[in-house]
Amino acid sequence: MNFDKLFNEISPEDISDDIFTLVGKDYFAVTAGREQKYNSMICSGGGMGLLFRKPVAWCVFQQTRYTLELLMKEQSFSISYFPDEYKKQMMFLASKTGRDSNKMKEVELKSIKTPFGNISFEEARLILECRLLQVTTPNPDDFYTEEAKDWINEMYKDPNEVRKYVFGEITHVWIKK
Numbered sequence: 001m002n003f004d005k006l007f008n009e010i011s012p013e014d015i016s017d018d019i020f021t022l023v024g025k026d027y028f029a030v031t032a033g034r035e036q037k038y039n040s041m042i043c044s045g046g047g048m049g050l051l052f053r054k055p056v057a058w059c060v061f062q063q064t065r066y067t068l069e070l071l072m073k074e075q076s077f078s079i080s081y082f083p084d085e086y087k088k089q090m091m092f093l094a095s096k097t098g099r100d101s102n103k104m105k106e107v108e109l110k111s112i113k114t115p116f117g118n119i120s121f122e123e124a125r126l127i128l129e130c131r132l133l134q135v136t137t138p139n140p141d142d143f144y145t146e147e148a149k150d151w152i153n154e155m156y157k158d159p160n161e162v163r164k165y166v167f168g169e170i171t172h173v174w175i176k177k
């Protein structure tokens with residue numbers, strides 16, 4: 001399917017969704033890699049805003065995620081939001097890692113390439129394309145509430161649990177026609 005037939009470009013200012021619903025209730029798929037090799041996962045933390053006067057999206061990744069590996073390699077990624085009816089298909093992307101499985105072949109969503117080479121899905125209702133801006137590791141000493149300190153110290157007992165904060169400059173926003 002031709003990308004332009006399905007999606008219109010809008011500016012970041014025209015995103016009318018409530019960010020807390022988008023991130024915390026709807027969740028979103030992050031996809032990284034290129035047509036030959038791409039991978040997606042589901043995230044439920046992050047946001048959007050301005051950094052260095054640029055529109056940015058940020059997400060939180062456990063450092064072992066295969067999607068994170070591809071994202072850092074290609075230095076770009078897409079964030080896809082889906083209508084509720086695709087929740088089951090979308091959540092399949094969180095069911096296993098793509099590092100050693102065929103989940104991108106098995107998923108019941110149709111991949112689509114944006115005009116700028118990022119991969120998303122025909123079923124998405126809103127897509128952000130991002131250029132990788134920053135990957136940073138939160139330092140436990142930088143947390144101030146007891147709750148956050150306990151949370152991060154407990155988590156960091158296992159190196160696999162270390163989180164990365166990923167910031168991407170939003171280069172294009174697409175909405176379903």
Ligand SMILES: Cc1cc2nc3c(=O)[nH]c(=O)nc-3n(C[C@H](O)[C@H](O)[C@H](O)COP(=O)(O)O)c2cc1C
Nearest residue numbers: 041042043044045061062065066067094096097098
């Ligand atoms: C509702 C939901 C939200 C999730 N949010 C995150 C998240 O914000 N960050 C993260 O690293 N993993 C998150 N996960 C787990 C990944 O989506 C999951 O481990 C995925 O299989 C990783 O895929 P990959 O290794 O192919 O990249 C979430 C899973 C679910 C079910």
